Amino acid sequence: MAKLPTDISDLVKQFGPSLHRVPPGGWADTREDDKLVKTHCCFCGQQCGIQLRVQNNKVVGFEPWEDWPFNRGKLCPKGIKRYMQDEHPDRLKSPLARVEGKGFEPIGWDAALDRVVSEIKRIQERYGKDSFAFLTGASLTNEKAYLMGKFARVALQTANIDYNGRLCMVSSATASKKVFGIDRSGNPWSDIVAADVILVAGANISECAPITTDYIWRARDRGAKLIVTDPRMTPIARNADLYIPVRPGGDIGVFNGMLHVMIKRGWIDREYIAQHTTGFEEVARAVEKYTPEFAAKIAGVPSEMIIRAAELFGPAKTSFVLHAKGIEHHSKGVENCIAVMSLVLASGRLGREGCGYAMITGQGNGQGAREQGGKCDQLPGNRDISNPEHRKYIAGVWGVPEESLPQKGLSAIPLVEAIHEGRIKGLISICFNPVVSLPDANFTREAFDKLEFYTNIDFFLSETSRYADIVLAGSLMEEDEGTTTNTEGRVIRHRKVVSPPEGAWEDWKIICEIARRLGHGDKFNYSGPREIFDELRVASKGGVSDYFGMTWDKIEKNNGICWPCPTLDHPGTPRLYEGGKFGHPDGKAHFIPVEWRPSAEMPDAEYPIILTTGRVVAHFLSGTQTRRIGALMDQAPEPFCELHPVLAEKLGIIDDDYVKVESRRGSVVVHARVVKTIRPDTVFIPYHWPLDRSANNLTIRALDPQSLIPEYKVCAVRVFKTDAPDDAIASLEVQAGGIR
Numbered sequence: 001m002a003k004l005p006t007d008i009s010d011l012v013k014q015f016g017p018s019l020h021r022v023p024p025g026g027w028a029d030t031r032e033d034d035k036l037v038k039t040h041c042c043f044c045g046q047q048c049g050i051q052l053r054v055q056n057n058k059v060v061g062f063e064p065w066e067d068w069p070f071n072r073g074k075l076c077p078k079g080i081k082r083y084m085q086d087e088h089p090d091r092l093k094s095p096l097a098r099v100e101g102k103g104f105e106p107i108g109w110d111a112a113l114d115r116v117v118s119e120i121k122r123i124q125e126r127y128g129k130d131s132f133a134f135l136t137g138a139s140l141t142n143e144k145a146y147l148m149g150k151f152a153r154v155a156l157q158t159a160n161i162d163y164n165g166r167l168c169m170v171s172s173a174t175a176s177k178k179v180f181g182i183d184r185s186g187n188p189w190s191d192i193v194a195a196d197v198i199l200v201a202g203a204n205i206s207e208c209a210p211i212t213t214d215y216i217w218r219a220r221d222r223g224a225k226l227i228v229t230d231p232r233m234t235p236i237a238r239n240a241d242l243y244i245p246v247r248p249g250g251d252i253g254v255f256n257g258m259l260h261v262m263i264k265r266g267w268i269d270r271e272y273i274a275q276h277t278t279g280f281e282e283v284a285r286a287v288e289k290y291t292p293e294f295a296a297k298i299a300g301v302p303s304e305m306i307i308r309a310a311e312l313f314g315p316a317k318t319s320f321v322l323h324a325k326g327i328e329h330h331s332k333g334v335e336n337c338i339a340v341m342s343l344v345l346a347s348g349r350l351g352r353e354g355c356g357y358a359m360i361t362g363q364g365n366g367q368g369a370r371e372q373g374g375k376c377d378q379l380p381g382n383r384d385i386s387n388p389e390h391r392k393y394i395a396g397v398w399g400v401p402e403e404s405l406p407q408k409g410l411s412a413i414p415l416v417e418a419i420h421e422g423r424i425k426g427l428i429s430i431c432f433n434p435v436v437s438l439p440d441a442n443f444t445r446e447a448f449d450k451l452e453f454y455t456n457i458d459f460f461l462s463e464t465s466r467y468a469d470i471v472l473a474g475s476l477m478e479e480d481e482g483t484t485t486n487t488e489g490r491v492i493r494h495r496k497v498v499s500p501p502e503g504a505w506e507d508w509k510i511i512c513e514i515a516r517r518l519g520h521g522d523k524f525n526y527s528g529p530r531e532i533f534d535e536l537r538v539a540s541k542g543g544v545s546d547y548f549g550m551t552w553d554k555i556e557k558n559n560g561i562c563w564p565c566p567t568l569d570h571p572g573t574p575r576l577y578e579g580g581k582f583g584h585p586d587g588k589a590h591f592i593p594v595e596w597r598p599s600a601e602m603p604d605a606e607y608p609i610i611l612t613t614g615r616v617v618a619h620f621l622s623g624t625q626t627r628r629i630g631a632l633m634d635q636a637p638e639p640f641c642e643l644h645p646v647l648a649e650k651l652g653i654i655d656d657d658y659v660k661v662e663s664r665r666g667s668v669v670v671h672a673r674v675v676k677t678i679r680p681d682t683v684f685i686p687y688h689w690p691l692d693r694s695a696n697n698l699t700i701r702a703l704d705p706q707s708l709i710p711e712y713k714v715c716a717v718r719v720f721k722t723d724a725p726d727d728a729i730a731s732l733e734v735q736a737g738g739i740r
């Protein structure tokens with residue numbers, strides 16, 4: 001037997017010096033056609049820096065980008081595996097046309113675009129401009145998001161444009177505007193590290209904002225206390241000083257109860273409140289009845305927990321609140337956010353180091369996309385489409401008469417309802433997979449079946465693309481250049497890493513070409529995203545989210561710039577509300593009283609269990625991208641139903657059994673996962689899967705009346721043990737996208 005080496009130098013002798021001889025400049029320089037490009041992850045709102053490895057115009061791997069300040073080289077499993085999308089065999093490399101009885105067949109661009117344009121014209125002439133709608137997405141760069149808003153209003157002239165951020169950021173955005181006058185997280189993430197107490201409300205930080213975990217750990221290293229509210233003991237909750245297993249929909253109990261105790265014990269900043277806010281007395285009156293005992297009944301937790309939360313948060317010197325969908329995906333999502341914002345405001349701890357709040361941005365450009373005009377009620381610069389002054393300004397930038405700009409149209413769910421009712425006949429969509437992601441999926445599928453014409457721009461054939469008459473082959477993030485605005489409100493540069501494969505086009509080119517064929521070429525005559533950005537800067541000038549003082553070069557030189565940045569010599573604004581200056585015309589923050597009310601569908605004798613839905617770390621949103629990556633599917637191959645051993649025993653279910661989960665709208669059959677980390681009155685299913693495994697077969701189309709976000713986090717279900725579905729394996733294969 002060969003003698004084993006006893007130290008490293010022996011190893012080197014045995015295997016040769018190449019083991020540790022790195023060529024000058026690193027391995028990347030060993031081949032001329034091999035380079036690393038510094039850019040950002042395409043997935044979540046953390047927008048981590050990453051280096052993509054390119055060989056022969058192909059993305060073949062990645063390296064960490066350790067100098068990018070936000071994530072300092074760290075990545076989550078999705079960031080690590082994202083490069084596997086690029087050369088995926090499912091990648092669309094040509095437009096496709098539906099041929100009756102045959103499925104899809106590739107067709108040329110000219111024929112595809114001709115068909116799209118003639119159908120838009122036919123439907124709009126026959127049924128009116130608004131009968132053709134547009135759904136866009138927040139994974140698009142700022143440049144593309146801006147272009148989509150302009151395209152809908154100038155080329156399609158439809159009021160009915162909305163975006164998938166409607167399912168995501170609108171409750172926090174509405175609340176933040178109402179309370180602080182600005183729709184953005186208040187602070188840079190570095191402020192989390194300097195906080196003495198951190199309250200995480202309804203956010204599965206470790207799985208959904210994984211890099212934020214590192215900021216919280218760094219605060220913990222300084223001795224910071226952590227409070228987490230979530231019906232499930234998520235990984236971050238396991239490390240909390242106080243974990244509050246709130247009943248889904250019960251958060252106002254926790255927040256109003258905490259404020260009640262804070263007022264009683266004198267843990268509020270009366271001077272700050274007097275100087276910088278309005279409306280506190282009304283809120284104080286409203287929370288008077290939220291004694292810990294009363295609040296505890298609403299929250300479904302012991303009153304001691306609410307008192308303890310107030311004791312930790314109330315007297316702290318510095319504090320930070322982070323919230324996400326757990327409190328936002330409700331028919332009272334806006335009120336939930338307002339209630340937690342009241343805690344921040346009453347403490348007077350915001351607008352300075354270690355003091356503030358963040359609504360964690362979900363999608364990669366969740367922040368920027370809504371600012372640039374993808375929402376039915378907004379024009380670029382976070383302007384209001386109903387405000388005559390705002391309309392006039394944007395009409396001027398676009399060179400069209402103000403009267404030609406459509407008014408506010410339908411938001412995403414009412415838009416799909418209008419399709420179902422036959423009021424909307426045609427649809428174009430980009431960067432949105434509603435058949436998987438909208439609530440009440442059976443209803444959504446019926447609606448898409450009714451469209452006279454539907455075209456979709458994607459780089460994979462998504463479940464929604466399957467309803468299209470024409471599918472247009474668009475581009476991946478790394479196949480184009482532009483900017484996104486991360487969860488801190490920081491605008492960052494995405495590099496063009498490779499060109500789209502032959503036969504696919506950059507998204508912006510597709511849209512500009514459709515606009516040209518519709519007769520609006522003069523307004524869409526761009527040489528590329530840089531030129532679009534320059535127009536966007538002007539369009540945002542003077543708006544709340546002012547990008548005018550940014551250029552791509554300046555953004556790059558500064559590792560990103562936070563808006564507002566009104567002039568070229570302005571450094572940007574990482575921290576809002578310094579010195580107690582808020583976004584409302586009176587310069588103050590506005591307290592707003594909120595009362596708890598039940599969710600739209602509460603459990604009853606027929607459907608006695610609460611279903612809540614959400615995510616797992618390995619998959620992204622509707623899964624179109626991550627279900628195609630074998631390494632991520634290995635980590636999370638299929639959905640499951642999490643339930644507590646007490647509930648499982650009552651239902652005669654053991655771990656790994658197949659269970660049928662049924663609501664008034666539909667059902668799914670999935671494996672049971674019996675865990676002690678969930679409330680016994682609640683079950684949880686992640687929603688990244690389609691068809692018979694889709695959590696959205698079960699969810700309800702109830703909306704928050706202000707933000708119009710769906711209530712994904714509460715509906716009533718029943719659960720029982722069942723046999724394996726006949727096609728369990730086949731169905732998994734379909735869901736993986738066919739080919740891995």
Ligand SMILES: Nc1nc2c(c(=O)[nH]1)N[C@H]1C(S)=C(S)[C@@H](COP(=O)(O)OP(=O)(O)OC[C@H]3O[C@@H](n4cnc5c(=O)[nH]c(N)nc54)[C@H](O)[C@@H]3O)O[C@H]1N2
Pocket residue numbers: 044045168201202203204205207208209229230231232234246247248249250251324325326327361362363612613614615616617618619620621622684713
């Ligand atoms: N891995 C992964 N990361 C992602 C995404 C992804 O798809 N996958 N998507 C990105 C996007 S777009 C978004 S919006 C974010 C979402 O990020 P999160 O909001 O953190 O994720 P969710 O899983 O939707 O919900 C968070 C938690 O809310 C809890 N919850 C449910 N009901 C309630 C309630 O009534 N009150 C409270 N307090 N908590 C409740 C759930 O148990 C869950 O743990 O993640 C982003 N990051």
Ligand SMILES: Nc1nc2c(c(=O)[nH]1)N[C@H]1C(S)=C(S)[C@@H](COP(=O)(O)OP(=O)(O)OC[C@H]3O[C@@H](n4cnc5c(=O)[nH]c(N)nc54)[C@H](O)[C@@H]3O)O[C@H]1N2
Pocket residue numbers: 137139140141164165167168169325329362363430431432433434436437438439457458459460462474475476477507613614615620621622623624625687695696699712
């Ligand atoms: N039950 C339940 N449902 C939910 C949620 C929940 O918690 N529970 N969460 C909701 C939330 S927060 C969100 S954000 C939504 C998300 O829901 P969707 O927005 O529908 O999900 P995505 O998977 O992002 O869909 C985007 C599609 O666009 C494509 N795409 C991505 N980037 C680009 C691009 O740059 N160009 C082009 N042309 N195409 C692109 C992808 O391939 C994919 O097919 O889901 C919502 N649905």
Ligand code: SF4
Pocket residue numbers: 041042043044045046047048074075076077078079080209210211
């Ligand atoms: S998915 Fe989010 S946390 Fe993960 S690497 Fe990408 S940007 Fe970072």
Ligand SMILES: [Mo]
Pocket residue numbers: 167168169362363
């Ligand atoms: Mo989201």
